[in-house]
Amino acid sequence: MWIVTTEEKIIKAAEEVFIEHGYDGARMQEIADRAEINKAMLHYYFRSKEMLFEKIFEEKVKVVFPTISEQMKSYEGFTDKVCFFIEQYYDILIKYPFMPFFIISTINRKDDKHFIKKLPFGFMKEIFFESFFSDLQSGKIREVNPFQFAVSVMGMSIFPFLSRPAMKELIGINDEQFQLLMQQRIDELKNYVKLILTPTNHA
Amino acid sequence: MWIVTTEEKIIKAAEEVFIEHGYDGARMQEIADRAEINKAMLHYYFRSKEMLFEKIFEEKVKVVFPTISEQMKSYEGFTDKVCFFIEQYYDILIKYPFMPFFIISTINRKDDKHFIKKLPFGFMKEIFFESFFSDLQSGKIREVNPFQFAVSVMGMSIFPFLSRPAMKELIGINDEQFQLLMQQRIDELKNYVKLILTPTNHA
DNA sequence: GTCTATAAGGCGATAGAC
DNA sequence: GTCTATCGCCTTATAGAC
The missing domain is CATH 1.10.357 (Tetracycline Repressor; domain 2)
Structure with a gap:
């Protein structure tokens, strides 16, 4: 409940940024900023921008x-x-x-x-x-x-x-x-x- | 009829690329390639990517x-x-x-x-x-x-x-x-x- | 796991010759 | 008007210390 893992923070931030700007408009730096971590962590948890996007897309499609x-x-x-x-x-x-x-x-x-x-x-x-x-x-x-x-x-x-x-x-x-x-x-x-x-x- | 100015070639190419990829996804190089001119010409006719897009958008809105x-x-x-x-x-x-x-x-x-x-x-x-x-x-x-x-x-x-x-x-x-x-x-x-x-x- | 620093390449835009 | 060459910045991604 009150512990939020880095991965969860990244996913939440990535959702926001990808949804607001689309894939091409999204910036890894902005995702890192909103998740309050640094850019390197994004690649540690999800190898690339493409793979991070894929994760978000699947997650969101399940909701809709x-x-x-x-x-x-x-x-x-x-x-x-x-x-x-x-x-x-x-x-x-x-x-x-x-x-x-x-x-x-x-x-x-x-x-x-x-x-x-x-x-x-x-x-x-x-x-x-x-x-x-x-x-x-x-x-x-x-x-x-x-x-x-x-x-x-x-x-x-x-x-x-x-x-x-x-x-x-x-x-x-x-x-x-x-x-x-x-x-x-x-x-x-x-x-x-x-x-x-x-x-x-x-x- | 059979003479096509450089400006017309650029507009036609820019239409295609902006429509296919959106603003963020569009690349000036691709527009130049399709228009069969070089990148510098794009900036000669339309100062920037933003201004070229604006031109296309207005043109297209008039059609729809x-x-x-x-x-x-x-x-x-x-x-x-x-x-x-x-x-x-x-x-x-x-x-x-x-x-x-x-x-x-x-x-x-x-x-x-x-x-x-x-x-x-x-x-x-x-x-x-x-x-x-x-x-x-x-x-x-x-x-x-x-x-x-x-x-x-x-x-x-x-x-x-x-x-x-x-x-x-x-x-x-x-x-x-x-x-x-x-x-x-x-x-x-x-x-x-x-x-x-x-x-x-x-x- | 998390950070700083930096690599490697792509991008829009410009300088300057012709 | 059109070209080549290049600048300067931004972006994704990685190396390596802690």
Whole structure:
């Protein structure tokens, strides 16, 4: 609890710096300064900048793509599953608003495609599509393109966190107000999902 | 037509390199190589890396936020305006799929907030909100939060281009197939917009 | 494990000849 | 306008004392 190892201090500092500046913009000196150690220690614990980054990325990905999938199983209908996903996802996003940009900027790096493969998207195919086609067949939901729909839900959810600096600047709000706006957004998005998925009544 | 000035060659090369690697990742040497000139020329035409980037950013922003706003005025209802916006926007996005990440990564840069102010969002307040409240009052559209709705439309539109590398890797498609997928996405998004905005019939 | 000092190379930028 | 050569700094990484 009250003992903090050097390795923990490094990881905490590295998280901050990599997330703020991205891989290329991050400086080992700044990480060392924030961890209140010297540069040589960084290389003692994690051989290189690349390896330190890898460690942080894996650690953070585990946070953003957590065991939501397991919990999703307990919800019956597809619509409820998606709404629950949004709720849970926003809990994480509001807690770690910098995460989306960190991940997006990493997977868009020219050379390293191997980061992409670390994204755990297995639960999509298992739960998402299975549940979708089940509810579609029984007429509980409208016939939309499941892939495009999934990308849309992700986009609606994540985008405000990617454009956060612009939103803050353009409408003139601070971090606290942004957080409130995102809190309110949950119900709005769930409403959109229901409006899209609920079949039109032909009675 | 067939004469290409050195300045034009530099701009073309700089576009590519800045878009691929971002500001921090971009190297003046690589820009020089692609332009088939030497490094010194870059500084002769554009004093510094920062000023060259500024030039590219302004140029590119003019492409992505074009005179759509003017054309939007000709569409009567709010729903039609939004659908038209998606259509026009996707024309540009499909043509320049790297642009969203370029802009997002620029506005997320720690220090320089001044880039954000160059984003032309004036048309939003003028046309978007005015048309929204007009249609809302006459009962033509459902009562949603206009700001959250706008962010959602932007998110649904832009997100696939930000997660393009992941999408290509995870579902195993090439550039051509991605382009087709985005072409199909236009109608899907327009459908979502209509489903969200069309009021429920209480007859 | 932790430090200081320094290596080794890459970077943006400039000087100066042509 | 265009080139070669080089400066001066910054960055990652290591050597070696404690």
